[in-house]
Amino acid sequence: MRAIQVSEHGGPEVLVATEVDDPVIGPNQLLVDTEAAGVNFIDTYIRTGTYPQPVPYIPGSEGTGVVAAVGAEVTDFTVGDRVAWAAAPGSYAERVAVDTAVAVAVPDRVPAAVAASALLQGMTAHYLIESVYKPAPGETILVHAGAGGVGLLLTQLAAARDIRVITTVSTDAKEELSREAGATHVLRYGDDLAQRVRELTAGEGVAAVYDGVGAATFEASLASLRIRGMLALFGAASGQVPPFDLQRLNPAGSLFVTRPTLAHYTRDRAELTWRAGDVMNAIADGTLRVRIGAEYPLAEAAQAHRDLQARKTTGSIVLVP
Ligand SMILES: NC(=O)c1ccc[n+]([C@@H]2O[C@H](COP(=O)([O-])OP(=O)(O)OC[C@H]3O[C@@H](n4cnc5c(N)ncnc54)[C@H](OP(=O)(O)O)[C@@H]3O)[C@@H](O)[C@H]2O)c1
Numbered sequence: 001m002r003a004i005q006v007s008e009h010g011g012p013e014v015l016v017a018t019e020v021d022d023p024v025i026g027p028n029q030l031l032v033d034t035e036a037a038g039v040n041f042i043d044t045y046i047r048t049g050t051y052p053q054p055v056p057y058i059p060g061s062e063g064t065g066v067v068a069a070v071g072a073e074v075t076d077f078t079v080g081d082r083v084a085w086a087a088a089p090g091s092y093a094e095r096v097a098v099d100t101a102v103a104v105a106v107p108d109r110v111p112a113a114v115a116a117s118a119l120l121q122g123m124t125a126h127y128l129i130e131s132v133y134k135p136a137p138g139e140t141i142l143v144h145a146g147a148g149g150v151g152l153l154l155t156q157l158a159a160a161r162d163i164r165v166i167t168t169v170s171t172d173a174k175e176e177l178s179r180e181a182g183a184t185h186v187l188r189y190g191d192d193l194a195q196r197v198r199e200l201t202a203g204e205g206v207a208a209v210y211d212g213v214g215a216a217t218f219e220a221s222l223a224s225l226r227i228r229g230m231l232a233l234f235g236a237a238s239g240q241v242p243p244f245d246l247q248r249l250n251p252a253g254s255l256f257v258t259r260p261t262l263a264h265y266t267r268d269r270a271e272l273t274w275r276a277g278d279v280m281n282a283i284a285d286g287t288l289r290v291r292i293g294a295e296y297p298l299a300e301a302a303q304a305h306r307d308l309q310a311r312k313t314t315g316s317i318v319l320v321p
Contacts, residue, residue, distance in 0.1 A: 291315030
């Protein structure tokens with residue numbers, strides 16, 4: 001099969017299309033013909049070696065496709081089923097071995113690109129707003145990178161619950177997308193960001209900040225919180241936040257900071273199917289829109305990473321074998 005392989009950590013150029021053997025499935029795995037693979041920021045952290053990963057490896061963890069074969073002990077899925085997943089290593093490939101524990105059925109009317117990119121970012125948005133800090137209707141939150149994959153989904157989930165959403169974006173085009181998703185106020189990054197947030201909240205600050213940008217926004221995020229506010233630092237698109245003195249949380253308002261990850265919020269099959277079901281059903285009934293910002297041929301994975309890291313993308317992006 002054709003797949004992307006990484007033989008050494010580095011820039012996007014280490015993502016090389018090559019011929020490799022088909023994966024061999026275990027008794028509780030599905031062999032899936034990939035329709036599309038999701039591209040996520042975490043794929044760039046793994047590619048550079050920021051997150052540990054032995055080489056060589058096939059990148060990607062998310063996708064959708066049609067089951068071509070099932071392992072000896074599989075009972076819940078059968079050949080021909082359409083499935084999606086957010087945690088199957090080696091997803092930048094024409095065929096992927098997917099554990100049944102992470103496979104989710106895809107409603108017929110959900111297009112491949114949407115199914116391939118909805119789960120990782122969608123379940124992240126879901127756990128952030130449902131389980132990390134669940135704002136009450138009328139509360140105000142701040143979401144960074146409001147036109148990104150997670151940002152657009154998180155904004156829609158919040159707006160549907162009558163939560164006031166302030167977002168940050170870098171361009172006018174992204175501002176428009178963020179507003180369409182339901183943002184109440186769209187700001188630019190900058191020195192006066194926290195000041196602007198306070199003006200929009202009558203001086204009080206927001207109940208929670210959902211920050212996937214990291215190094216560049218962390219200080220403004222803290223300074224934007226109300227007393228006992230929650231900072232959910234869920235990513236590092238601009239770089240990792242440096243070591244931090246916990247004592248600072250005290251005078252700043254007895255603040256909370258958490259650094260969550262999806263795996264810990266999809267700990268068992270019941271939690272995974274709850275979140276995935278909510279996301280897929282909302283997509284199928286039209287209440288949650290997944291914006292596919294770009295589709296790239298599988299062989300152009302390097303370009304997809306370049307565009308994602310250069311802030312050129314909006315919404316979700318996928319690779320199509
Ligand atoms: N912890 C978890 O469970 C989890 C799960 C999924 C994703 N994440 C994290 O969530 C974040 C968003 O992921 P995503 O896949 O949806 O990506 P994305 O938001 O579509 O792309 C990242 C966005 O971050 C903004 N950004 C600000 N400063 C940046 C910089 N210096 N370099 C690059 N981008 C910058 C850009 O938007 P503007 O141009 O508008 O600033 C860019 O489009 C990432 O940090 C990712 O690691 C975490």
